[in-house]
Amino acid sequence: MPTSPLVAPLRGFALVEYENRTLQLQMRMCEQQIDAAFFTTEPEFRYFSGFKSQFWESPTRPWFLVVPAEGKPIAVVPEIGVSGFDQTWIDDVRSWPSPQPEDDGVSLLATTLAEVSSRYHRVGAMLGPETHLRMPAQNFAALQQILMHHELVDVSTYMRDIRSVKSLAEIEKIRFACGVAASGFEFLRGHLAVGMTEREACKAMHLEMLRLGADSCPYLISASGKSGYDNIIMGPTDRELNDGDVLIIDTGANFDGYFCDFDRNFGFGDIDPETLRAYDSVYAATEAGLNIAAPGRTTGDVWQAMWTELERGGALSNNVGRMGHGLGMQLTEWPSHVQNGDVELKPGMVLTLEPGMAFAPNKMMVHEDNIVITDAGCELLHDRTWQSMPIIRQ
Incomplete structure (x- = not known):
């Protein structure tokens, strides 16, 4: 909490x-x-x-x-x-x-x-x-x-x-939106159940974020599948969440015209060990991004730090096209973390870290957090995600 x-x-x-x-x-x-x-x-x-x-x-x-x-x-x-x-x-x-x-x-x-x-x-x-x-x-x-x-x-x-460089007042609006979404994910963790649908899960979280102070949540998507998912932009659907499934929810709560944008993954019942290893890999990749994101570094440096961890974890590819982006008045803003990216990070930039990997055919694992670049490095704008995938049991 x-x-x-x-x-x-x-x-x-x-x-x-x-x-x-x-x-x-x-x-x-x-x-x-x-x-x-x-x-x-x-x-x-x-x-x-x-x-x-x-x-x-x-x-x-x-x-x-x-x-x-x-x-x-x-x-x-x-x-x-x-x-x-x-x-x-x-x-x-x-x-x-x-x-x-x-x-x-x-x-x-x-x-x-x-x-x-x-x-x-x-x-x-x-x-x-x-x-x-x-x-x-x-x-x-x-x-x-x-x-x-x-x-x-x-x-x-x-x-x-x-x-791209936000004022302190802008950052505080984004920080609040992030706090609302993080609390919404914690709420959902305690209310998910085997047999719920993706749509029911997203609706429960949506209502909680509005209760907590979000003005709106115009971006709230999900995907699920046995031991992973292969598409992260189409849901939620009426698919039921059952044993062996992994659910990702990605949300952009908005407060006073400013967005957050991050996701969380949940497992249901017995999860394939390969899927759990993929979760560990994207968590480690995010850590690598947190450690390197600082003034003077580039978007390419951040991409490379995260990709090195994903490769170490057995990534087959990153088919999202980038591993994070700017954030603020729009859900996604310039710049993007891409291979060989040359945009220099500056204090006040608000960015997402979004390592994603294909770890098996038609199986993805994606994680996303929101940070602000500071004079000394970077700061998470919300509580860190769970180090191990939370498992929802019957």
């Missing part, structure tokens, strides 16, 4: 946090002679504005945030959302009566961008890997046509660098 009661941190952020975030981006923009950048996706929009709404779940209306090279961001949003900015630090809010398919904010966005990009005529947008534009392709083409005398440039590398 957790060593201390779960105490939720304050919601939201101080004004200075938004000022610092905006200034960091503006410094990079000025270095590259970029007049303004615009954002269309929820994490980036919220990161600079503080605007938090469930309305993003609707695909009907586009939302835009313009960050000029100097001054506060400018919101260009549907009229239905204007009042929501009373709770943010944004005071320049421009709107149109969306939905309006013939011109759903495109001309207003173009006018705003032209107004703040008259010096270099260079406008930034999220155009790189692991990004997307949350606007119809036809609308983006129309925007390019209106701004035909401007150069559109990618600012995704600046954004990933800025967002």
